[in-house]
Amino acid sequence: MFIAAALAILVTMALALTRALLGPTVYDRILAVNMFGTKTVLIIAVYGFLTGRPDFLDIALVYALINFISTIAVLKFFEYGDLGHAGTTRRKRGAR
Amino acid sequence: MLLSFLAVTAIAIVSLRDLFAVVMLFGIYSLLSASIFLVLDAVDVSFTEAAVGAGISTVLMLGTLALTARTEKKPAHLAWLPLLVVAITGAALIYGTLDMPRWGDANAPINQHVVPRYILGSLPETSVPNIVTAVLASYRGYDTLGEVTVIFTAGIGVMLLLGNGNSNRRRKKGGRKR
Numbered sequence: 001m002f003i004a005a006a007l008a009i010l011v012t013m014a015l016a017l018t019r020a021l022l023g024p025t026v027y028d029r030i031l032a033v034n035m036f037g038t039k040t041v042l043i044i045a046v047y048g049f050l051t052g053r054p055d056f057l058d059i060a061l062v063y064a065l066i067n068f069i070s071t072i073a074v075l076k077f078f079e080y081g082d083l084g085h086a087g088t089t090r091r092k093r094g095a096r
Numbered sequence: 097m098l099l100s101f102l103a104v105t106a107i108a109i110v111s112l113r114d115l116f117a118v119v120m121l122f123g124i125y126s127l128l129s130a131s132i133f134l135v136l137d138a139v140d141v142s143f144t145e146a147a148v149g150a151g152i153s154t155v156l157m158l159g160t161l162a163l164t165a166r167t168e169k170k171p172a173h174l175a176w177l178p179l180l181v182v183a184i185t186g187a188a189l190i191y192g193t194l195d196m197p198r199w200g201d202a203n204a205p206i207n208q209h210v211v212p213r214y215i216l217g218s219l220p221e222t223s224v225p226n227i228v229t230a231v232l233a234s235y236r237g238y239d240t241l242g243e244v245t246v247i248f249t250a251g252i253g254v255m256l257l258l259g260n261g262n263s264n265r266r267r268k269k270g271g272r273k274r
Contacts, residue, residue: 010097017101020117020124021108029120037150040127044134059139063130066151070123077158 002050009046013039030074037067098135102128113168119157126150138228 013036020032041060048056105125112118126149133142197204214227214235224230232240 013101017104017124020120021104023117026116029117033120033123036124037127040131043131047135056134059134059143062143063127063146066146067127070151070154073155073158074120077162 002046006043006046006050009039009043013043026078030071030078033074034067034071037063037071041067098128098132102132113170115161115166115168118168119154119161122157123150123154126153139226140229140232 016032016036016039020029020036023029023032041064044056044060044063048054048060102125105121105128109118109121109125112121126145130142130146130149133139133145201207214231218224218227218230218235222230222234224234
């Protein structure tokens with residue numbers, strides 16, 4: 001059961017990797033990387049259960065957090081062009 | 097399987113010219129190597145790889161991209177000499193591995209020196225279940241502390257170098273608010 005799940009996740013990782021390699025637009029690649037991170041989280045969790053060590057779930061959780069942060073950084077870079085930008089709320093205040 | 101993904105990603109990184117895609121692929125690369133470290137049961141290394149490789153360095157490289165150009169120039173000619181040097185070095189390294197003892201061989205020098213002591217003694221001495229963690233955080237605690245100091249100093253240096261232009265702007269903004 002877990003082996004089947006792991007194989008399915010590996011296939012999905014391969015597909016996401018293909019999209020990241022081919023991806024014509026930037027958003028294809030961002031989405032592919034985000035999805036690849038999610039698949040990494042999943043495969044760590046499944047691998048933990050596969051080898052009888054469910055405590056790998058904690059590591060998977062940390063990976064999920066890191067993945068989230070880096071995706072946010074990438075998207076912010078694309079919205080504003082640099083990472084030091086304060087975001088929309090600060091900009092409104094500055095305009096006032 | 098994971099290693100073949102790693103190879104595919106590395107080749108794509110070398111061949112692609114769009115630097116943003118390269119940064120994205122670097123993220124994938126470090127996530128992959130983090131999973132490989134995890135499969136090899138080195139949880140700490142895997143943690144570090146995921147945090148530094150996928151998290152911090154992606155952000156740093158994006159910051160660099162914001163300051164510089166987004167596409168790489170096409171090389172004027174194919175670099176045959178470096179390729180030759182790399183191929184020869186790789187062949188020499190592979191030739192070197194032929195002499196190595198089999199993986200997991202109990203009589204290999206690496207398994208004779210301090211490994212038995214760590215395997216037998218690390219749990220009673222440090223009561224850390226993972227041996228890699230015990231070596232990193234307990235036996236080499238001072239070493240790790242020194243590494244952290246080095247990284248911290250480097251971080252302060254980078255912030256001093258890069259943050260100079262921004263701090264003036266920020267000061268102006270703060271003045272306006274008051």
